[in-house]
Amino acid sequence: GENVEQHPSTLSVQEGDSAVIKCTYSDSASNYFPWYKQELGKGPQLIIDIRSNVGEKKDQRIAVTLNKTAKHFSLHITETQPEDSAVYFCAASVTGGGNKLTFGTGTQLKVEL
Amino acid sequence: NAGVTQTPKFRVLKTGQSMTLLCAQDMNHEYMYWYRQDPGMGLRLIHYSVGEGTTAKGEVPDGYNVSRLKKQNFLLGLESAAPSQTSVYFCASSRTSRETQYFGPGTRLLVL
Numbered sequence: 001g002e003n004v005e006q007h008p009s010t011l012s013v014q015e016g017d018s019a020v021i022k023c024t025y026s027d028s029a030s031n032y033f034p035w036y037k038q039e040l041g042k043g044p045q046l047i048i049d050i051r052s053n054v055g056e057k058k059d060q061r062i063a064v065t066l067n068k069t070a071k072h073f074s075l076h077i078t079e080t081q082p083e084d085s086a087v088y089f090c091a092a093s094v095t096g097g098g099n100k101l102t103f104g105t106g107t108q109l110k111v112e113l
Numbered sequence: 114n115a116g117v118t119q120t121p122k123f124r125v126l127k128t129g130q131s132m133t134l135l136c137a138q139d140m141n142h143e144y145m146y147w148y149r150q151d152p153g154m155g156l157r158l159i160h161y162s163v164g165e166g167t168t169a170k171g172e173v174p175d176g177y178n179v180s181r182l183k184k185q186n187f188l189l190g191l192e193s194a195a196p197s198q199t200s201v202y203f204c205a206s207s208r209t210s211r212e213t214q215y216f217g218p219g220t221r222l223l224v225l
Contacts, residue, residue, distance in 0.1 A: 001172070006155075034213065043117075043203055043216035044156070089155060098163060099144065099210040100171060103155035 002027040004092050006104025013080050014112055021107045023090035024072040030092040032099070033066060033073045038087045038106075048075070080111045115139055117217035119204050125223045126194045134189040134220050136204030144207045145187040146171075146214060147179060149200040156203060162187055163210070194224045
């Protein structure tokens with residue numbers, strides 16, 4: 001089955017700096033890669049996703065890049081703000097069928113003032 | 114439009130007791146999922162459903178059963194709870210197999 005590895009497990013940045021979180025996946029058939037943000041005591045919330053036919057996607061301060069050859073994808077957050085502090089999860093799946101997500105182990109991002 | 118809701122929010126069980134977790138969605142989604150979240154392990158899929166009346170096993174199905182009698186509801190049952198089932202359980206739903214999964218707020222379960 002699919003295996004998703006995520007690094008780093010914790011990340012501390014100064015407000016205004018950029019943050020990068022990286023994930024690798026094992027199943028070359030995976031074609032959908034969402035990123036979720038989870039605040040304390042809440043469920044994961046989708047922040048951005050990318051499909052295998054696209055190499056990069058941006059949404060304001062957030063961007064995701066995908067390298068299918070190397071089987072890795074990354075989340076980039078620019079101009080970080082204190083409200084960006086949360087746990088971020090990457091995931092991978094093969095759409096069609098059950099679209100079963102396999103999650104990474106999460107990155108605790110702390111944005112310091 | 115409440116999205117995905119979960120009942121209860123928190124529960125304490127004794128080993129061997131049974132319980133049912135309820136997930137409800139008001140978005141008319143076909144697909145529904147149950148995940149568990151444990152420290153340092155991300156979320157792992159327990160069971161899922163691709164439509165009313167269907168269920169299928171995920172990555173960690175042992176010790177759990179599910180039912181999808183109505184499109185809007187997905188029930189997760191523990192017949193004989195074990196301490197290893199102490200976890201936070203999240204339900205999710207999506208309209209199709211190609212679309213985003215939306216998560217509920219979670220149920221925190223403690224098995225003593």
